[in-house]
Amino acid sequence: MNKLVSIAALSLTVAATGNAAAEQLKPEEQILTRQAGYTFMSWNMGKIKANLEGDFSQQQVAAAANAIAGIANSGMGALYGPGTDKDIGDVKTRVKPELFTEQEEVGKVARNFIQAANNMAEVASMAESQDDVKAAFGELGESCKACHDKFRKD
Amino acid sequence: MNKLVSIAALSLTVAATGNAAAEQLKPEEQILTRQAGYTFMSWNMGKIKANLEGDFSQQQVAAAANAIAGIANSGMGALYGPGTDKDIGDVKTRVKPELFTEQEEVGKVARNFIQAANNMAEVASMAESQDDVKAAFGELGESCKACHDKFRKD
Numbered sequence: 001m002n003k004l005v006s007i008a009a010l011s012l013t014v015a016a017t018g019n020a021a022a023e024q025l026k027p028e029e030q031i032l033t034r035q036a037g038y039t040f041m042s043w044n045m046g047k048i049k050a051n052l053e054g055d056f057s058q059q060q061v062a063a064a065a066n067a068i069a070g071i072a073n074s075g076m077g078a079l080y081g082p083g084t085d086k087d088i089g090d091v092k093t094r095v096k097p098e099l100f101t102e103q104e105e106v107g108k109v110a111r112n113f114i115q116a117a118n119n120m121a122e123v124a125s126m127a128e129s130q131d132d133v134k135a136a137f138g139e140l141g142e143s144c145k146a147c148h149d150k151f152r153k154d
Numbered sequence: 155m156n157k158l159v160s161i162a163a164l165s166l167t168v169a170a171t172g173n174a175a176a177e178q179l180k181p182e183e184q185i186l187t188r189q190a191g192y193t194f195m196s197w198n199m200g201k202i203k204a205n206l207e208g209d210f211s212q213q214q215v216a217a218a219a220n221a222i223a224g225i226a227n228s229g230m231g232a233l234y235g236p237g238t239d240k241d242i243g244d245v246k247t248r249v250k251p252e253l254f255t256e257q258e259e260v261g262k263v264a265r266n267f268i269q270a271a272n273n274m275a276e277v278a279s280m281a282e283s284q285d286d287v288k289a290a291f292g293e294l295g296e297s298c299k300a301c302h303d304k305f306r307k308d
Binding site for chain 1: 178179186187189190191193194197198200201204214217218220221222223224225227228229233
């Protein structure tokens with residue numbers, strides 16, 4: 001009996017750690033971690049923008065696009081767990097309540113964003129000039145904005 | 155003459171935005187952005203660790219490894235610009251002064267880290283079990299720790 005209980009407990013532990021993306025972090029840590037992801041993507045968007053407005057370094061644009069795609073594909077949905085819909089003490093969030101209820105629309109903007117990030121990374125990997133990445137960068141920016149408009153408070 | 159001045163000004167602007175990685179951000183923004191990168195990598199390291207200790211999802215491990223590699227290769231050195239060696243108001247940094255003087259050693263730990271992150275992403279992309287990624291993950295963790303030990307205050 002004791003052995004059975006232990007095995008059951010172990011299985012529960014394994015299941016819990018297997019779904020570690022969300023479970024391991026407290027709600028306030030989830031908020032801070034998703035914000036970290038957006039901050040880092042924003043820096044890289046800024047670098048790409050500067051490369052489109054000034055000198056063009058394919059290497060820098062590709063590296064920035066890869067960072068964005070890597071973050072976009074990392075499963076950030078797990079950082080919107082229960083309790084992360086409101087400020088927690090000093091940890092503020094601008095997320096709108098709609099993000100936690102409009103699952104279909106959230107899925108759509110998330111898929112569009114990931115697709116645009118992947119396309120940007122692919123285009124950047126073989127870009128020879130600014131013209132080669134302008135459209136992909138515009139689409140990526142639009143996919144960011146679509147989510148901000150719908151699910152982020154001003 | 156006016157035209158010449160305009161062209162000179164434009165060239166300066168282009169040169170400045172071309173090296174946008176560092177120039178665009180204020181020192182406090184550089185500190186917050188590099189910390190965002192480390193926070194996001196740490197979350198993904200935690201996910202890989204959980205996959206090694208519990209159920210193994212190759213897809214989750216590969217996605218986490220790609221996020222880390224994308225961030226590692228994004229040129230974070232640009233976030234250690236002048237004025238980022240000390241706290242700035244509420245923006246605290248644990249960086250040691252040595253990071254700004256021991257260029258050779260910094261280059262070494264940075265190259266080791268990027269190499270370990272790239273290796274982890276490659277290994278994870280074709281891993282069939284935990285055993286396939288354990289060594290690469292261990293090396294990646296060591297490469298993080300090497301920099302923390304040398305260049306981060308406790």
